[in-house]
Amino acid sequence: MLTRRQFVAAAAGVAVGATTFGASAAAQPPLANGTDSGRTTFIDGASIEPERLAEWERRRADSAAARLSAHYLDLAGDELSAPISPAALAADDIDSARTALAQARASIGADGLRRMLAAEVATSDAVTRAALAASGNRWAVSAAEIVSGRGSSEGFADWFTREREADDRPVWTGACPDHYLIETGADGRQEVYEVTGGAVLVSRFFVDYTDRDRVPVPADPDYPLAIAGTAWLAGGELIGGVRHQLRAEPGGGFRAKLGVAFPAAVPARNISEHQWHLAVEFGNWITVYLNSLG
Numbered sequence: 001m002l003t004r005r006q007f008v009a010a011a012a013g014v015a016v017g018a019t020t021f022g023a024s025a026a027a028q029p030p031l032a033n034g035t036d037s038g039r040t041t042f043i044d045g046a047s048i049e050p051e052r053l054a055e056w057e058r059r060r061a062d063s064a065a066a067r068l069s070a071h072y073l074d075l076a077g078d079e080l081s082a083p084i085s086p087a088a089l090a091a092d093d094i095d096s097a098r099t100a101l102a103q104a105r106a107s108i109g110a111d112g113l114r115r116m117l118a119a120e121v122a123t124s125d126a127v128t129r130a131a132l133a134a135s136g137n138r139w140a141v142s143a144a145e146i147v148s149g150r151g152s153s154e155g156f157a158d159w160f161t162r163e164r165e166a167d168d169r170p171v172w173t174g175a176c177p178d179h180y181l182i183e184t185g186a187d188g189r190q191e192v193y194e195v196t197g198g199a200v201l202v203s204r205f206f207v208d209y210t211d212r213d214r215v216p217v218p219a220d221p222d223y224p225l226a227i228a229g230t231a232w233l234a235g236g237e238l239i240g241g242v243r244h245q246l247r248a249e250p251g252g253g254f255r256a257k258l259g260v261a262f263p264a265a266v267p268a269r270n271i272s273e274h275q276w277h278l279a280v281e282f283g284n285w286i287t288v289y290l291n292s293l294g
Helices: 004-011 050-079 094-135 153-165 169-174 268-292
Strands: 039-043 046-048 139-148 179-184 190-194 203-208 225-232 238-248 254-263
Touching (some): 039 268, 046 050, 050 094, 050 268, 094 179, 094 190, 139 268, 153 169, 153 254, 153 268, 203 238
Antiparallel strands (some): 039 046, 190 203, 238 254
16 A cells, blocks of 8 residues: 555655555656646636646645645554645646556545545535525526647547546546546546535545436537536436536647536535636546547
């Protein structure tokens, strides 16, 4: 098992061999060389510099490191070394941060992560149900846009679907530090454990990409392609959905108009913060897609 000392050392950028972690190559995040791949990201119509996206990802990686380190102490007991305060992750060393988090998740395993996060999820479910009840079937949409000078809207949509159906977990979890577990089940739904937006608790929900008619994110007729599905709690409550719309750009490449619906009673800060979550995760997924083109 990965010890807390090993995890914190790696998260701080200290070289630790793969054999020390006991993690397979599949645990390595499929992202490299920073965050920029010839794309432009927009939040509320303003262009966001790659450095700001990297800084947001660094801060969230630090938060994830603290959460995982604390839970290692709870789960592993005497196997851990003495507690160590997690070191901050360097903004210019995002690749090392991604690797450390990927290795930690792989070491814990899917079942371990579920056990680790169960108490948080129970509280989060209660908060979500309260927000849902207060929203009166109204929704708030968190949105961002990304323009890529390479690739195509059809190519990215096909890549996204293939990766989801193949249950390529390192791709899904590695795209954002707030992802703890994303797994495609036998029924085709994605089970997601993540911190959404400005939330302080991990949520668990299921995304059904076969249910497109009830997605509470408006369709834009200027975008002919969409990746869309509804989001559900384990108890069967509809809590929102996603509609990520795609179109070709006149000069080549494609534009992604990303949208996630939350119950309207969710605080505005959470909706705004989730714009950054969307920008980072889809920016990284687009990087992986573009890398697959050679």
